[in-house]
Amino acid sequence: MNAYEEAERALRAAPAHGLPDAIRSVLARHYRAKSVDLLMADYSLTVLQSVSALPHAIEPLSVDNSPQGRVFGAQEPAREEQREATVVHLPVTVRGDRLGVLTVTLPTDACPPEILAELADIAEMLAHAVTVAERDTDLYLRARRKDRLTLAAEMQWQLLPGRACSREEYAIGAQLEPAYAVHGDNFDWSATADHLVLTVTNGMGEGIDAALLSNLTINALRNARRAGIPIADQAALADQAVFGRHRGDAYLSVLLLDFELATGRVQVVDAGSPRLLLLREGAVTAIDFDAQLPLGMFEETDYRAQEFHVRPGDRLVFVSDGVHAVASPAGEAYGERALARAINATRLLPPAEMPRAVLRELTGHRGRPVPDDDALVVCLDWYGRPAADRPAADDSGRHRTHSSPFPAPPHDPR
Numbered sequence: 001m002n003a004y005e006e007a008e009r010a011l012r013a014a015p016a017h018g019l020p021d022a023i024r025s026v027l028a029r030h031y032r033a034k035s036v037d038l039l040m041a042d043y044s045l046t047v048l049q050s051v052s053a054l055p056h057a058i059e060p061l062s063v064d065n066s067p068q069g070r071v072f073g074a075q076e077p078a079r080e081e082q083r084e085a086t087v088v089h090l091p092v093t094v095r096g097d098r099l100g101v102l103t104v105t106l107p108t109d110a111c112p113p114e115i116l117a118e119l120a121d122i123a124e125m126l127a128h129a130v131t132v133a134e135r136d137t138d139l140y141l142r143a144r145r146k147d148r149l150t151l152a153a154e155m156q157w158q159l160l161p162g163r164a165c166s167r168e169e170y171a172i173g174a175q176l177e178p179a180y181a182v183h184g185d186n187f188d189w190s191a192t193a194d195h196l197v198l199t200v201t202n203g204m205g206e207g208i209d210a211a212l213l214s215n216l217t218i219n220a221l222r223n224a225r226r227a228g229i230p231i232a233d234q235a236a237l238a239d240q241a242v243f244g245r246h247r248g249d250a251y252l253s254v255l256l257l258d259f260e261l262a263t264g265r266v267q268v269v270d271a272g273s274p275r276l277l278l279l280r281e282g283a284v285t286a287i288d289f290d291a292q293l294p295l296g297m298f299e300e301t302d303y304r305a306q307e308f309h310v311r312p313g314d315r316l317v318f319v320s321d322g323v324h325a326v327a328s329p330a331g332e333a334y335g336e337r338a339l340a341r342a343i344n345a346t347r348l349l350p351p352a353e354m355p356r357a358v359l360r361e362l363t364g365h366r367g368r369p370v371p372d373d374d375a376l377v378v379c380l381d382w383y384g385r386p387a388a389d390r391p392a393a394d395d396s397g398r399h400r401t402h403s404s405p406f407p408a409p410p411h412d413p414r
Contacts, residue, residue: 016139031115040143047063048062085106151208159186164351168385169384173352177376184213187376200376202322203320213250221256265307269304270290312384313383315379351379
């Protein structure tokens, strides 16, 4: 039995908390590994922390200033040659969602290129196993926190699908701040063979009330989406659920998008304040849709979907008002001009890295490390399908833009 097959069997047989020990045993037997350490990225994506029975027993490593952190950012294996050993760092990532880094110490003569490739495959296999195991143990979630989460933040992080996702047609990355005390901002996505549905939520209120409102809304949208109905009806059903619970005293702003993967055609329901900016061919433009009422503000609101098209090479950036409306110490709002500069400055970063870079720049504008309001950035790079598999599509659509490459819509008397 080769190492890959044995690792797969060992991970399947291991209890949820025993994955590090299982992979350690396989690597010691097949590659003479002297030590194996699984490091998880924390919620703020600033440090990597070792998974152990005793949380924080080992000093965390900086994502920005350590060999392991550089592997986490670059998503490429790397090796360090030491006097009597070779230390290999491998990204632990599942479908684009970066969980952490696997560090393996080997004898100096035990890591030719083909072994490094095998270890990288095993690290990816471990990522899949950890994702499943998190349902049954807190071990990996404990390793992801360098500080205590507020209860509201715990609820919000458990609601998320992940922090990144990638496939042939697109790549998504997202980040929330303050990571350990976020209240109501949220994001969600789900894909089938033909569609990607993306939801960006700008929460209302603070603390538990905000988290409960977001949980109700996201789950109402998921329930409607899983029934297979169009996004306008998804918004209407979620609106009824929120209004039925709060009678208009609490409501939620949502931007809901349904991407047709074969064509780049997008249907959009804009129900509130999340903003969308488009980076296309080096130019950043703000995309505005017909504003509709937030979910839950009034009883039985009727929602309508609009359309636009994305092209291969487009980058879409979604932000909550905790980003575009945040004020500097002098009272100046961050605004679309500063956002456009930040989007251009980070255009070479992958979507999984870009949100954190923008939020870091936002901290400088704000002038203090902890924001007063939730801040959410979601980045989506659109690759599209190969031309041979993609039907022709034009760039017409019902929407408005500021200096946009899209035409303005005709007047709608409704």
